[in-house]
Amino acid sequence: MRPVLGESPLRAQAAAAQLTLPYNPALKSDDIELIVGEANAWLETAGLKVAIRYDSAAMLHRRHGGQNELLGRAVGVKNDRHPIVFDATGGLGRDAFVLADLGCRVTLCEQTPALAWLLQDAILCAQVSRHEAVRDAAGRMTVHAGNSEAQSLGAATVIYIDPMFPERKKAAAVKKEAMMLQYLSASNDGGESLMDWASQQAVDRIVVKRPVKAPVLGERKASFSLSGKSVRFDVFVRHAQAGE
Ligand SMILES: C[S@@+](CC[C@H](N)C(=O)[O-])C[C@H]1O[C@@H](n2cnc3c(N)ncnc32)[C@H](O)[C@@H]1O
Incomplete structure (x- = not known):
């Protein structure tokens, strides 16, 4: 750049x-x-x-989208449980914002310095938003710049991975953002390396976002998957818990 x-x-x-x-x-x-x-x-x-604007009309609309519920269930959000999430593929921080809005504390890590700067700037803006819910969510988000594989996970119990995937049929706006991320991304092995790294970390679960028909990332079989119309969340649970 x-x-x-x-x-x-x-x-x-x-x-x-x-x-x-x-x-x-x-x-x-x-x-x-x-x-x-x-x-x-x-x-x-x-x-x-x-x-990146977390209080844009589109993001406020997205707060009520069905995919949020799936993502929340995938990371293990319950009424009385809000896991601490390490988002290893920060990107534009959309998924991280959804999780923070659901009550999770989220550390986002992004390897592209300019994107990490933009994320930090967007979070600072959101912290003074006129929408209370946006301010609250932004207060639960922290950004790290660099390769996730070199970061300490702190108290995180969930690693979230949303690797780049070749774009197929997508809405024009989503495609535009995905193209920008593809331009910027230094390396793109499709998330294999991140998955290997995540599998060696002492977390309760790893959640991987995939296009609905894509193969599972890595060698392990997912503990369970939650599918929406176009997206699937594969969940790898360290110790399966009752009710999951
Ligand atoms: C598909 S985007 C993630 C989009 C994000 N979930 C969102 O909601 O905006 C993938 C992002 O992960 C970043 N990334 C890929 N590998 C990474 C790594 N090892 N460490 C940090 N960031 C990484 C890329 O630079 C890219 O910005």
């Missing part, structure tokens, strides 16, 4: 320094740019713009 363009020069310069990227307020290139405004920021390339 790729210049940081400044709509808000001071904030853009600070981001450029933190990310050791060239700051360039004028240049427009074919490369991916991180554009930093006063109260927002986004990634842009060739007409493709991707921002």
Whole structure:
């Protein structure tokens, strides 16, 4: 990457320094740019713009989506149980936000520095949102920049993995975001390496998001799977618990 363009020069310069990227307020290139405004920021390339806003109309709408319930059940959310989750594939933090909104504390780890910066910025914005639920959820989210395989899991009892997967039929908006993540992602082995690493960690469960018809990631058989219309969550439980 790729210049940081400044709509808000001071904030853009600070981001450029933190990310050791060239700051360039004028240049427009074919490369991916991180554009930093006063109260927002986004990634842009060739007409493709991707921002993270946890209190956007789309995200507020998504709070009530059926897939959230599946994701919550996959990580083991119950009325009186809100597992601490290590999201090893932070991305745009959508799934992490859903989990935080369900009451989980979530540490997101993202290997692409500019994305990790964008996540951190989005969480800080969400912490002062006018929507109380968004503020509360953002207060349960923490970002780490770097390779998940090199991080300490702290008190996390669940590892969540949502690896890149070749895009098929998807809504235009989702496709745009997936394309941006594909551009940015340094390595993409489809999640095999993360799964190997996760399998060696002392957590209660690993949850892997897959397209509904995709094969299971890794060698192990999933303890159980929860399928929606287009997405499936494969759950690998360390010690199967009653009722699961
Ligand atoms: C499909 S996206 C995840 C989307 C995310 N679940 C969301 O809701 O926005 C996968 C992301 O994982 C990141 N990633 C892949 N391997 C990683 C690793 N070993 N450590 C940290 N991040 C990783 C990629 O850079 C990419 O941004």
